Amino acid sequence: MRLTGVRRFHWARDVEEALSLLDAYHGRGALLAGGVDLGRSARTDLEGLIDIMGIGLSYVREEDGRLRIGTTTTLTEILEHPAARRYLHGALVEVLCRVAVPPLRNMATLGGAVVSAHPWADIPTALVALGAEARWEGEREEHALVEELYRQPFRAVFRRAVLTEIALPPWNGAFAFEKLSRSAGDIALLNAACGVGIQDGKIAWARVAVGATPARAERLTWLEEALQGEAPSDTLWRQVQEEVERRAKVGDDRRASAAWRRSVAGVVVRRAVARAAERAAR
Amino acid sequence: MAVSVAAKARDVVGQNVHKVDGPALVCGKPLFTLDMDVPGALVGKILHSPHAHAMIEAIDTSAAEAIPGVACILHFGNVPRIPHTTAGQGWPEPSPYDTVLFDRKVRYVGDRVAAVAATSEEAADEALRKIRVEYKVLPAVLSVDEALAPGAPVIHDEPDAEGIYDAQRNIAAAVDIPVGDVDRALAESPVTAEATCEIPYLQHTPIEPHCVIAYFDEDGRLVIRTSTQVPFHVRRIVARVLALPMSRIRVVKPRIGGGFGAKQEIILEPVAGALALRTGRPVRIAYTREEEFVASRTRHPMRVTVKLGAGRDGTLRAIDMEALSNTGAYGTHSLTVLSNVGSKTLPLYNKARHLRFHGKAVYTNLPVAGAYRGYGATQGYFALEVAMDILAEKLGLDPLELRQRNHIRVGETSPIFEKIGEGREGKAQIVRSCALPECLRIGAERIGWKRNRGRRRREGPWAYGVGMACAMQGSGITGIDMGAATIVMNEDGSFRLLVGATDLGTGSDTVLAQIAAEALGVSVDKVLVYSSDTDFTPFDVGAYASSTTYVSGLAVLKAAEDVRRQILDVAAAALEEAPEDLELSQGAVRSVRSGRAVTLADVGHRATYVVDQHQIAATASCVAPESPPPFAAFFCEVAVDTETGLVRVERFVAVADCGVAIHPKQAEGQLEGAVVQGIGHALYEEMLFSGRGRCVNPSFFDYKIPSALDVPEVEAILVPSEEPTGPFGAKSIAEVGINGPLPAISNAIYDAVGIRLTRAPFTPERVLSALRSRTG
């Protein structure tokens, strides 16, 4: 039995109410979005659940080229939203349609995914690569790049704050996402999200994040720098593969060995970078 | 025994009628075991061992018993010790008596230590936490090789166990059956091939985990409502374990949410019964998914080695098959699954005159293996069919042709039928129906065998290949399995069909209704099926060994023919004509002489109320006269990502001969479902264990089975044959489909990239490492 300590259930009407309820529980309450993770949680200390699906954070908006997504938006809602589908020629959709299986995507929210931040998950990898920004409200309103957020003790932050929005910046270029998993609905054995901008036939900028290594996604900044100014070619991609295979930080878990991850890390990054470059050149 | 088959066209058999349980299932009616509330039922829960091998030094339940709501705690100290087997099989039971309800010794992580009954889930959980157990941890044996090593810890050292082959050496069962001189024949064969294939721990993963409610009826009899494939074996074994007269027990089997063999085991029923007896209150127990993985049953992990010897023309001369089976902590089904590895495979290639099947089933301190669709044949075919692929290559022969040259045909036999039975000798039989040649031809055509084989098509990093395999199974267990059916005519001309057979989702209730309806000249909706209840339905061994359509179906047919005779007698009196001149069809009895007719409602009414009043009814039984094998040919196309090792099954064609399919759609569903399950075995499934024997992936989050998103295009094709001994020409279909996917996929990977995958599942990691070691 999960969450056996829960005694009360609240439907918060807005962010403020969610926050005050959260505050009242002194750490023994939790925000409930889709419940995909919380429902599996073994926490027995939780006494109150605060449903935030009705606090007005289910939206997708396009603003100044940025894509702003409210954190209680479900993955299915995002997948079906025209603006989200348009974003970077479908780069976000490419990621989300590889997340879990449709029934889970109907429940899972973007905010829950960012806060849970499973090291094996795909969404953090994509958001880190895309330079996504997170906004939250606790004692005050704050924001940070998702990548930076993950360098802080972010779980503690969200014991007292509501993550309100994820904003994705525009990019003059293209992204591609790769995921290796056993079955279609399985979590990644390794994933990579890569972006490339092309100017005058050369790579103007590159973004590369690799996740499920089995650690949470990190950018390969050394590769991003090395790619700048290079002309896309098969030789370059081969070098990318070899270098990533040589330098990637990978480990063992029961799903895959470090040795296998090492040999395929180069492959997935090469595939993602090459596909992104191809798209960017179009 | 041959049953006469009416030569006329069939009205019901062979039609895709609505499933008799379809509407209730679709409407979400309360059908399943736990859909019924028994007021005041206690929640039963089980305390599982955290150790792979340990002695219980002391158990203190006082703190747990003090929890409000806790009614009873059972453990080795307060329950009689009665050795038994949990295998729901016929009599005499072929599995060793190496299990007691609660033992002082625990033999795997998940073994039963104690059981609690409490008024609430929470109280029961708390009680489990508060039972204090002192263990003396013993060295554990976590592989068959460790178990067989000299000086290995002895897992079953209890003096009261019976029927263990060699307890001191951890061998639960052993088989050695030679035919001819296999060593010499192998040595003298110009071409030989060998393969060793391994299958890991696999779980059945039925949608509905094991669950049971035990309560006392108004007469004080113990009623056990349980999700089981074997209600009558449940009654027999519970009676033994609880030392109750069988007549004091009634077992009710509601609709089952899947079993695949896992529910051919008597696991929770005696526990629930014991708790109910002790408390005098109803008790319900339901396994969680995690418990289903670690504390129900699994497929027997196995290493099978096949050596083949052939002449240069491809005619097989010798097959040596050796199986090393891991039965886990208890020997349920250990001997019979082991025997089936050989008995269901070797007859397929009966051109080989020299055969040997030998093997051992070994105890380990790991979860308990039991019956699982395919029942050893799946493990045997993996090695046999990979070895056949290797042999074909050595001979320079098309693998398809190698099969065509060697497979058994109508009118032929194999000495294995007689030599290996179910825990004892078998019975000689000849094959009376076999459409395998057609299956092979159609399958090869559908997959484009000639066109695609050996082409090594590439698309970027993806390499494509096709592979194939053949398989057979049986239909029931010859001379052992008995099924019975009762048909009672109602006064409105409808019928009640009472069967002990258990529909575990296979659709057997519908199939049996069709057989009755066909013989009684009515539509299926006039046959009300009731299965199964040991108080109301006649005996049936239950749903296993692919027996229901064949064995129980024959019983239904016999009963229906008897009832039909009785109907004709009543109609003859009503019409004042001779029964020989009457014909029963479409709900009426007609005279072929005068054309006069009475409806079945007239007949029912007359017999019930009017003249010569009596109940039109009959009970008939059938003991499997033979076990006619269904045959199948499997073809698939795979794609291998040569850079990552990922394997995708692109297409799968399974072509089977199950005789006359009584309900073709359901038969196709069985075939298709088995193929999907087989794809899971090939690509995803494996229970993993820590160094201390704890299963580390007991959930669907970690243990993957194929979902709709993973299933490729599966063509399930039935090629009819007419089995003369079967009901309306039918034989089985439930299991044969699981035997092909593993070898067919392995062979297809070889065709694509030239590596032999012999250890399931074929994970990206294993595939890539094989690819790398080949290229060096």
Ligand SMILES: Cc1cc2nc3c(=O)[nH]c(=O)nc-3n(C[C@H](O)[C@H](O)[C@H](O)COP(=O)(O)OP(=O)(O)OC[C@H]3O[C@@H](n4cnc5c(N)ncnc54)[C@H](O)[C@@H]3O)c2cc1C
């Ligand atoms: C079987 C399975 C498969 C999965 N597969 C994938 C996959 O393939 N790829 C992938 O990327 N991910 C995958 N996931 C992860 C999935 O994306 C997340 O579990 C899901 O998005 C969580 O969202 P939720 O709304 O259900 O969160 P909840 O369970 O409701 O919440 C999760 C946590 O976040 C907190 N929280 C939620 N919303 C907020 C908020 N707005 N502000 C502050 N705190 C908040 C909650 O308090 C809780 O601690 C999988 C998960 C499961 C269970």
